[in-house]
Amino acid sequence: MRKAMMSAAAAVLMALSGSALAAGGVEVPEREWSFEGVFGTYDRASMQRGLQIYKESCSGCHSLNLIYFRNLTDLGYTEAQAKAFAAEYEVQDGPNDEGEMYTRAAIPSDRFVKPFPNDNAARAGNNGALPPDLSLMVEARPGGANYLYALLTGYADAPAGTDMMEGMNYNNYFPGHQIAMAPPLSEDGIEYEDGTKATVAQQAEDIVTFLAWASEPNMEARKKMGIKVMIFLIVLTGILIAVKKRVWADVH
Amino acid sequence: MADTATSPETGDEDAGRRDFLALAAGGMGVVGAASFAWPLIDSMNPSAEVLALSTVEVNIDPIAEGQSITIVWQGKPVFIRRRTADEVAAAKKGDGEDLRDPQKDGDRVQNDTWLVMIGLCTHLGCIPLGQKGTDPKGEFGGWFCPCHGSHYDTSGRIRKGPAPTNLPVPPYKFVDDKTILIG
Amino acid sequence: MSTAPQWKNPVVRWVDERLPIFTYMDHEYNQFPMPRNLNYFWNFGALASIVLVVMIVTGIMLAMQYTPHVDHAFNSVERIMRDVNYGWLIRYIHMNGASMFFIVVFIHMFRGLYYGSYKAPRELLWMLGVVILLLMMATAFMGYVLPWGQMSYWGATVITNLFSAIPLVGEWIVTLLWGGFAVDNATLNRFFALHYLLPFVLVGVVGAHVVSLHITKSNNPDGIEMKGPQDSVPFHPYFTAKDSVGMGFFLIFFAFFVFFAPNYLGHPDNYIEANALVTPAHIVPEWYFLPFYAILRSITFDVLFIPAKLMGVILMFGSILILFILPWLDTARVRSAKYRPIYKYVFWVFLIDCIVLGWVGAQPAEGTALIIGQIGTFYYFIHFLVVMPVLGKIETPLPLPASIAEPVTGGGGGASAGAAAAKMEKS
Numbered sequence: 001m002r003k004a005m006m007s008a009a010a011a012v013l014m015a016l017s018g019s020a021l022a023a024g025g026v027e028v029p030e031r032e033w034s035f036e037g038v039f040g041t042y043d044r045a046s047m048q049r050g051l052q053i054y055k056e057s058c059s060g061c062h063s064l065n066l067i068y069f070r071n072l073t074d075l076g077y078t079e080a081q082a083k084a085f086a087a088e089y090e091v092q093d094g095p096n097d098e099g100e101m102y103t104r105a106a107i108p109s110d111r112f113v114k115p116f117p118n119d120n121a122a123r124a125g126n127n128g129a130l131p132p133d134l135s136l137m138v139e140a141r142p143g144g145a146n147y148l149y150a151l152l153t154g155y156a157d158a159p160a161g162t163d164m165m166e167g168m169n170y171n172n173y174f175p176g177h178q179i180a181m182a183p184p185l186s187e188d189g190i191e192y193e194d195g196t197k198a199t200v201a202q203q204a205e206d207i208v209t210f211l212a213w214a215s216e217p218n219m220e221a222r223k224k225m226g227i228k229v230m231i232f233l234i235v236l237t238g239i240l241i242a243v244k245k246r247v248w249a250d251v252h
Numbered sequence: 253m254a255d256t257a258t259s260p261e262t263g264d265e266d267a268g269r270r271d272f273l274a275l276a277a278g279g280m281g282v283v284g285a286a287s288f289a290w291p292l293i294d295s296m297n298p299s300a301e302v303l304a305l306s307t308v309e310v311n312i313d314p315i316a317e318g319q320s321i322t323i324v325w326q327g328k329p330v331f332i333r334r335r336t337a338d339e340v341a342a343a344k345k346g347d348g349e350d351l352r353d354p355q356k357d358g359d360r361v362q363n364d365t366w367l368v369m370i371g372l373c374t375h376l377g378c379i380p381l382g383q384k385g386t387d388p389k390g391e392f393g394g395w396f397c398p399c400h401g402s403h404y405d406t407s408g409r410i411r412k413g414p415a416p417t418n419l420p421v422p423p424y425k426f427v428d429d430k431t432i433l434i435g
Numbered sequence: 436m437s438t439a440p441q442w443k444n445p446v447v448r449w450v451d452e453r454l455p456i457f458t459y460m461d462h463e464y465n466q467f468p469m470p471r472n473l474n475y476f477w478n479f480g481a482l483a484s485i486v487l488v489v490m491i492v493t494g495i496m497l498a499m500q501y502t503p504h505v506d507h508a509f510n511s512v513e514r515i516m517r518d519v520n521y522g523w524l525i526r527y528i529h530m531n532g533a534s535m536f537f538i539v540v541f542i543h544m545f546r547g548l549y550y551g552s553y554k555a556p557r558e559l560l561w562m563l564g565v566v567i568l569l570l571m572m573a574t575a576f577m578g579y580v581l582p583w584g585q586m587s588y589w590g591a592t593v594i595t596n597l598f599s600a601i602p603l604v605g606e607w608i609v610t611l612l613w614g615g616f617a618v619d620n621a622t623l624n625r626f627f628a629l630h631y632l633l634p635f636v637l638v639g640v641v642g643a644h645v646v647s648l649h650i651t652k653s654n655n656p657d658g659i660e661m662k663g664p665q666d667s668v669p670f671h672p673y674f675t676a677k678d679s680v681g682m683g684f685f686l687i688f689f690a691f692f693v694f695f696a697p698n699y700l701g702h703p704d705n706y707i708e709a710n711a712l713v714t715p716a717h718i719v720p721e722w723y724f725l726p727f728y729a730i731l732r733s734i735t736f737d738v739l740f741i742p743a744k745l746m747g748v749i750l751m752f753g754s755i756l757i758l759f760i761l762p763w764l765d766t767a768r769v770r771s772a773k774y775r776p777i778y779k780y781v782f783w784v785f786l787i788d789c790i791v792l793g794w795v796g797a798q799p800a801e802g803t804a805l806i807i808g809q810i811g812t813f814y815y816f817i818h819f820l821v822v823m824p825v826l827g828k829i830e831t832p833l834p835l836p837a838s839i840a841e842p843v844t845g846g847g848g849g850a851s852a853g854a855a856a857a858k859m860e861k862s
Binding site for chain 1: 471
């Protein structure tokens with residue numbers, strides 16, 4: 001009875017949670033990521049390349065609203081480097097003593113600069129399609145990193161007979177297969193600062209690693225603490241079992 | 253649960269069970285509870301985006317002699333006063349007086365003309381008057397706190413009233429002749 | 436057996452003579468007699484109270500950082516995740532804690548169903564438990580709205596719209612709930628206020644649940660009452676020790692989700708900010724609502740004069756409310772399924788039915804899943820309304836042991852079974 005109930009409980013959990021997760025989305029191939037698993041960490045070099053791709057290929061249309069320039073130290077940059085990166089951007093500030101708004105160079109405590117002042121401007125600039133904010137992209141899509149990688153590398157010619165809508169591109173993994181975003185990555189479309197060869201696969205891996213970090217910058221702290229907590233709890237439970245056995249010795 | 257249960261004062265047979273194992277379990281329970289409590293408490297400390305805003309740059313060029321401005325740094329008012337020669341002289345003279353919180357004027361300023369300090373009365377945190385020309389400035393010509401009657405001199409030192417210490421000077425530096433960076 | 440202790444410490448004695456909290460604690464949590472044959476399924480009540488405390492503590496810390504405004508709610512939660520010291524930890528504990536609470540409470544309830552813990556004299560104890568479940572559901576639902584993601588928004592819209600099924604006053608009630616003409620800022624604000632209030636109401640009902648438990652004492656796997664000191668052991672140290680073991684395993688399970696799969700039980704759409712103009716392609720509630728959601732959606736046809744929409748709502752609420760009268764629907768003379776040769780299997784059929792309904796709740800409401808859901812819903816109510824009353828009458832229970840201390844082998848013959856059962860009913 002006990003075992004049966006235990007396994008039933010486990011089955012309930014698996015069935016319910018599994019089905020909740022499986023809801024929606026397209027089957028995507030699994031890949032290996034530096035940040036997977038209990039000991040996974042974000043690959044710093046890959047993230048830095050990813051930042052370069054975001055800056056050169058994505059930031060023209062996609063915002064990254066939840067990231068501050070100061071967060072770039074997470075990528076392995078020094079504070080001075082983050083400051084220099086920020087200084088390349090201009091942000092609006094004010095009002096000053098005359099009551100005027102003015103622009104100044106961005107500082108580390110500023111957020112990443114949006115490409116468009118608001119959603120309507122973004123739509124107007126993109127044939128009516130709104131390029132989504134990328135801050136939580138990896139957490140906000142079923143399949144996460146695997147899905148984004150598949151999407152970025154999944155552009156193809158539309159199969160014969162597909163009725164493509166005006167301005168749409170065919171993608172193997174996008175739900176409905178017709179995506180407004182033109183293929184954002186191309187072979188050697190970027191010149192990496194660290195000299196890595198910029199294949200489409202390499203670029204997709206780098207930008208997804210960067211976006212995975214943007215989605216959950218505290219993941220490394222979470223896993224590191226998790227390992228300590230697990231070890232503590234397992235030892236504690238072991239001792240509690242021993243105490244319980246001692247206490248119940250005279251009853252059984 | 254084990255560590256929250258009250259231990260009985262009746263009977264001595266329980267004493268035998270308080271062996272090493274139970275002690276270890278109880279000890280670990282206390283450590284575990286404390287390690288759970290710390291993140292909860294620490295979450296109330298200033299968060300990363302608050303800490304990132306801990307410095308502020310101020311343009312002091314437009315301030316005329318004998319004028320003050322108040323700016324906000326870390327949520328607190330900071331007084332920046334361009335002192336007159338008379339005020340500086342009064343402040344230097346005060347060095348020799350019997351002070352509650354003895355401090356030389358020279359130790360409170362980086363440049364005799366510019367007095368920078370946090371404008372919160374050290375008694376109970378009201379903002380002293382004296383920033384505007386029409387404000388009462390107290391018996392020592394500096395600032396006067398209307399809440400409980402503390403008088404500060406032209407160096408921001410406490411001279412009379414209940415406040416225990418001088419108005420504190422925040423960390424700051426002159427970036428150039430016209431700009432100071434506070435924090 | 437339960438003699439009032441003599442407190443040696445003068446301060447303790449001074450307090451105790453004026454407010455007997457020490458005597459009370461000693462009586463209820465130290466000397467308190469517990470059946471000696473309880474298995475680990477009796478841990479889950481204690482585990483639920485641990486989760487409740489964890490939820491309240493983490494919830495208060497989150498409330499200090501959260502902004503209940505449609506323009507700021509989503510970003511204030513992300514600020515907690517990114518900038519607040521250990522904010523990610525506190526939020527992940529709270530978020531997964533809700534699931535843990537339901538896991539623990541569902542197991543606690545199915546244990547009650549299996550061992551007949553709802554039967555006399557524990558009917559009120561059980562009913563208070565159903566009130567706790569309802570309060571938990573309301574609290575969890577409103578809490579899920581607070582991050583103001585897509586699932587928050589559309590979940591709130593769908594669930595509040597349930598009330599529009601009520602004839603005549605339905606639309607009026609929905610507008611009242613919203614404080615507007617759609618789920619909006621006013622809705623978010625009141626949900627936050629209620630989400631903060633209800634857990635404390637919950638604490639009150641849990642208190643009543645525990646007081647009631649301490650009057651009737653715990654049921655046990657044999658489903659017979661304790662007859663004397665030989666059947667019981669004191670709560671401390673026996674059950675403090677045993678509950679602690681359960682707590683250890685439970686915390687490992689909980690921590691695994693918090694640290695290594697924090698979003699596994701959640702939904703990706705809730706990381707997209709609420710948008711009143713776009714409904715997600717496939718709305719699903721949190722997993723713990725899925726069986727009830729399946730019941731709601733399975734009624735696609737009008738029943739007599741009742742429209743399908745209203746019938747779905749009635750059955751969904753009915754599926755929980757029916758638990759209130761379960762003590763009187765079950766006509767069996769013995770409590771524990773251990774001594775009920777047929778109910779033993781019926782229980783598992785019912786459990787499987789609930790799991791199937793949960794699976795259906797996560798599927799799109801069409802095709803085979805819909806039909807399975809309709810069969811599952813039908814059986815759910817048949818179980819309570821037909822199987823439980825009839826089975827109790829026709830089933831012959833196995834011989835009950837004479838007492839907890841004497842296992843069934845010592846009790847012997849079938850003749851004593853009826854006597855023991857009769858005795859049980861009197862107690």
